[in-house]
Amino acid sequence: MLCEQKCNIQDVAAVITAMTDREQPFLRDTVEAVISDPSIAQVILCIEEKNNWVEITLGSLIADPRLEIARMPLAPPGAVRNQALNYVQMKWVAYCDGDDVWCQEKTLIQRTYANNLRCDFVGADHYLTNEKGSIRAFAMARYLPMPSSWMVRTETMKQHPFNESLDQGSDGEWWVRTTGIVHKVRCPEMLLRYRIRSNSVSANTPSMRGKARIVTLANIPGLGAIIFFVTWFIWLFTRKKTYIWYRGWGQQPYNNTDQEMRNQCG
Template structure:
């Protein structure tokens, strides 16, 4: 296990402002046995050119181009099919990993005989400045907890394909990360988080401006489409989801003075 290959999946779309820094945060890992599988979702800016410049000097980086814009779910699934590693990890093109992220997670999996783990993460703004906010998930997360709130930052999750196989990713454009981790927790019932902060999540201006109605709609779709619930049951679950988001999840968000 200590030398097992880790496949890192990065979907990109018009990510020229951030992709170089994201890739460098992987290249700076203390654990070096990894491959990056980048799938570009028909970018119209210089994203592909920047990736090609970097991968010309690092054979661990692979790139695949989608002919038309299909969403992150399709892009991630394309990368997943090509992945060769025992472990699968995810990083979005605008997020960053701390240098010991992979090593600490792999050690934690090995030492505790686990097949999946995740961690806390700090929030930064578009320019990479700390926002003074840390998201700390439950250290022992149950399926029932995850059912009503996605406590797992997608940039922190890592799982063992020897246990799960390759877990297919939904092609739904929104919330497929939550559905992915629900699939994991449905099998193992509980998951343990590395009790450290190992990544930086970039809060984008366009994500802040997303309407509350759209957020409700996308989360409702998880209960209606992924779980296949009837309208009344899905609405009931959504009420409990909103309660969890507003009354419980804030306790897992802490103010910090962090530096990058």
């Protein structure tokens, strides 16, 4: 394990977004994984204001004293996450979509990274799963981590909120806009199970179509084992503690924070 000494600090708030009925079949697994994380002290579940199924779906989980239901009008993901900050009382915030599942001790491992590297942001790598939640491949989060793997200082998100005008891609816009300002590190461990489903909001983006093709092929008996091994091998020998700047984003801003991050990460 890359994190040698785990940091037993409970100062992370989880923000779960489940704004449509499409998340209902998966939400219980999402919430169960979040509340089992040792670093989570607060959970804000963002749902559409007219939602009438959340209590039945969560069952006994609804009684967890850390869980707070935030009802709000349907809005783009960036706007929902910005509104959720009004409920956050912890120093750190970790995001999770209502159909994704954190791996065991996900945020605890990231919190240890944050302590060791004194950073503002820790992302993590992820598995690709099919709609049933079965792991099918390793993903290469070399440029931009999935938002469901993000853990960020709450003050950082308040100073640099998401762009609420974007229906999609607010995470990518935030990533580029805060380069050279927010000290980001990559925890190169598989800490998220990212669910690929056909009716997701981002299903038609080029990146998601590529992931969907991998999972579709991996569902084929025999071929699935080959894809799993090949993607594991590529991930194992290419993983780093820093993210790569994608040329399509333009010229990368530079300041001393960038160099300090590279010096600490090695």
